[in-house]
Amino acid sequence: MTITDKQVTDALKQVVFFKKQNNIVDLNMVHQVEINEKGIKVSVVFPELADPSVGIVSNSIMKTLKTEFGEDYTIDVKPIAEKDLGKGPLSGVKNIIAVISGKGGVGKSTVAANLAITLSQLGKKVGILDADIMGPSVPIMFGVEGEQPGVIDREGKPYMIPIENYGIKILSLGFFVQPDQALMWRGSMINNAFNQLMTDAEWGDLDYLVIDMPPGTGDIQLTLAQSYNIRGTVLVTTPQKIATADVRRAAMMYRQDKLLIPLLGIVENMAYFIPEDMPDKKYFIFGKGTTDELAGQLDIPVLGRIPIVEKIVESGDGGKPITIDQDSPVTKSFIDIATNVIKQSEILQTVNMN
């Protein structure tokens, strides 16, 4: 018996991808069918490979084709990730950078927002995604609080259009949920919402997508890290011992064998105090040296140090990140940080390509 492509494709219409409630043929998941006298090889495209559905669909393809064409044929199923085909909604995004911290209040959002602005000032195309559902502050910091992202239709599927300000594409869980409601959200709901902001959004071509991650090391952080191809993390800490102990724990989570997400380096926030009226003075009020110690232990660089300045609070609350002001001493710190992030990302990109 000679089997034709069409016979195989027709048979594969019986295989359903439950997540999208349709069969794999109509979902365009069948990438290639190869038939020879010994067997059939099918390559199938999945949104991501680290997902139980890959095994389920692969088994179902085996069974279906064996039933259809007999046990004598060897059936080979090759799962491929969308991103490896240059497909998928995030395929235009070159570098996903996750900004993480051990606990809240250390300046994670401040770093994420100003890193995004500075990368853009250095000529990069940038987006920011606020994944910190319990404390979404990106909309306030960018002055877009209360705005609602528009929707565009692509091949019958709706995609969110990020809000834009200061040349940055912005999406936040905060656009969709009030913080007091967020407390009632279960982990799976947060994951779903996050996935939608990542993959059901019109990010387009970006050099950098900066993610303001929730603080700490919960299930959500783990799932997020597992599901996406993150170029690296930026760790934010303050100089106190308690803060660095927490951030070390967070760092180790991203570094574990299952994930192996590179740590790009540490940003030391609130490193020293510069009084408004004495810009040449530096007071190390939270101590000195702890961040370097941590960097040494983790064998990663300190990407930069940000002083404590009153204006950071004002500018954050006022919807205009401080790095928009070219004369602020903070702007200089962020140029160092962004330059180092670009350097580290480019190194990692070349390593990944080889």
Ligand SMILES: Nc1ncnc2c1ncn2[C@@H]1O[C@H](COP(=O)(O)OP(=O)(O)O)[C@@H](O)[C@H]1O
């Ligand atoms: N270097 C700094 N100097 C002064 N205030 C800062 C600095 N970094 C952050 N802040 C302020 O500290 C508060 C917490 O910062 P935020 O970025 O929201 O932290 P996180 O996202 O880690 O919870 C905010 O009010 C912010 O304006």
Ligand SMILES: [Mg+2]
């Ligand atoms: Mg925050």
